Amino acid sequence: MASASSNQKWNMIVDVAKCDNCRGCFLAVKDEHIGNDIPGYAAPQPPQGHNWLEIERKERGAYPIVEAHFMPVMCNHCDDAPCMKAAKNGAITKRPDGIVIIDPVKSKGQKQIVAACPYNAISWNEELQIPQAWIFDAHLLDEGWTKTRAEQSCAMGVFKSLKIDDAEMQRLAAKEGLEVRRPELGTKPRIYYKNLHLMTKCFVGGSVVAHVNGVEDCVAGAQVVLKQDGREVGRATTDTFGEWKIDRLEPGSRGYLVEVTGAAGRFSLQFDLGGESRYLGVMKLGG
Numbered sequence: 001m002a003s004a005s006s007n008q009k010w011n012m013i014v015d016v017a018k019c020d021n022c023r024g025c026f027l028a029v030k031d032e033h034i035g036n037d038i039p040g041y042a043a044p045q046p047p048q049g050h051n052w053l054e055i056e057r058k059e060r061g062a063y064p065i066v067e068a069h070f071m072p073v074m075c076n077h078c079d080d081a082p083c084m085k086a087a088k089n090g091a092i093t094k095r096p097d098g099i100v101i102i103d104p105v106k107s108k109g110q111k112q113i114v115a116a117c118p119y120n121a122i123s124w125n126e127e128l129q130i131p132q133a134w135i136f137d138a139h140l141l142d143e144g145w146t147k148t149r150a151e152q153s154c155a156m157g158v159f160k161s162l163k164i165d166d167a168e169m170q171r172l173a174a175k176e177g178l179e180v181r182r183p184e185l186g187t188k189p190r191i192y193y194k195n196l197h198l199m200t201k202c203f204v205g206g207s208v209v210a211h212v213n214g215v216e217d218c219v220a221g222a223q224v225v226l227k228q229d230g231r232e233v234g235r236a237t238t239d240t241f242g243e244w245k246i247d248r249l250e251p252g253s254r255g256y257l258v259e260v261t262g263a264a265g266r267f268s269l270q271f272d273l274g275g276e277s278r279y280l281g282v283m284k285l286g287g
C-alpha cells in the first residue's frame with residue numbers, strides 16, 4: 001500500500017457546467033498570494049496585473065437560444081511542460097507529486113519563461129524580475145491540506161482536487177469524459193475539464209411551430225435529426241416551447257442537413273456552421 005501511495009500525484013478536475021462566474025476562486029488566489037512571501041514556493045504576487053487564476057468567458061448561440069459559460073484557467077502543471085524546457089539553471093521543477101514550481105530565486109531575470117507557456121499561465125513580476133504562476137497551493141498541500149483555496153472558496157463545487165496515480169486518473173478521465181485544454185500541444189496537463197465542449201464546441205438549435213386551427217403554435221415532441229454529409233450526427237426532441245438543440249459540433253464544420261418531423265408535417269434545411277453556435281430560426285411544419 002505504501003508503494004502505491006508514493007505514485008500518487010495531484011490532479012484537478014474543473015466542471016465548466018457548474019461555474020457561475022462569482023469569482024470567489026479568483027479572489028481566493030489573490031488573497032493567498034498578494035503580499036505573502038512563501039519561500040521555496042512563490043514570492044509575493046503584485047497587487048495589480050497578475051491573475052494566476054483567471055475566468056474565461058464564452059457566449060454561445062443567439063436569441064432565443066443563448067448561453068454564457070465560464071471556465072477557471074490557471075497553470076496546468078503539465079507533465080511535459082514547455083516552461084521547464086525554457087528555464088535555465090533548474091529554475092522550474094516538477095515535483096514527484098506532479099506539481100510544477102517556478103523557483104522564485106533561481107528564476108530571477110528569466111523573462112523567456114513567460115513566453116514559453118502556450119497557455120499564457122505565467123505572469124512577469126516587474127518589481128522582483130521573476131516569472132510567476134499558480135502553484136496548486138503546494139505550500140498548503142504540503143501541510144496536509146486536501147483542497148486548494150480556490151476549491152474551498154467555490155460554493156458551486158466546480159473544483160475537485162485528486163491525489164491519485166496516473167493510471168487511475170486516466171481511467172477516471174475516460175469514464176467521465178474529461179478533457180484537457182489544447183491536447184494537440186502534447187503538454188500533458190494535470191488540470192482536467194468536465195464539459196469543456198461548452199467552451200470549445202458549437203451547438204445548433206431552432207424553434208418548431210405549426211398551424212393548428214388557424215393559430216400558429218409551438219410544437220412539442222417533434223423529432224429532429226441532424227445529418228452531416230448524409231450521416232446522422234445528432235438527434236433531439238423539441239421541448240414544450242418547440243425548441244431543440246444539438247451540441248458538440250466542430251466549429252467551422254460544413255455540409256449539414258436538419259430534418260424535423262412532427263404530427264403536422266416535415267421541415268428540412270441545409271446549412272454550414274461558422275465559427276460560432278447557430279440559432280436556425282423558426283421552422284414551420286406543414287408549409
Ligand code: SF4
Pocket residue numbers: 018019020021022023024025026055070072153154155156157158159
Ligand atoms: S468560485 Fe466557483 S463558481 Fe465562482 S468563479 Fe470560481 S469556479 Fe466559478
Ligand code: SF4
Pocket residue numbers: 074075076077078081082083084100116117118119120121122133187
Ligand atoms: S501551463 Fe504553462 S506554466 Fe504551467 S506547467 Fe504548463 S507550460 Fe508551464
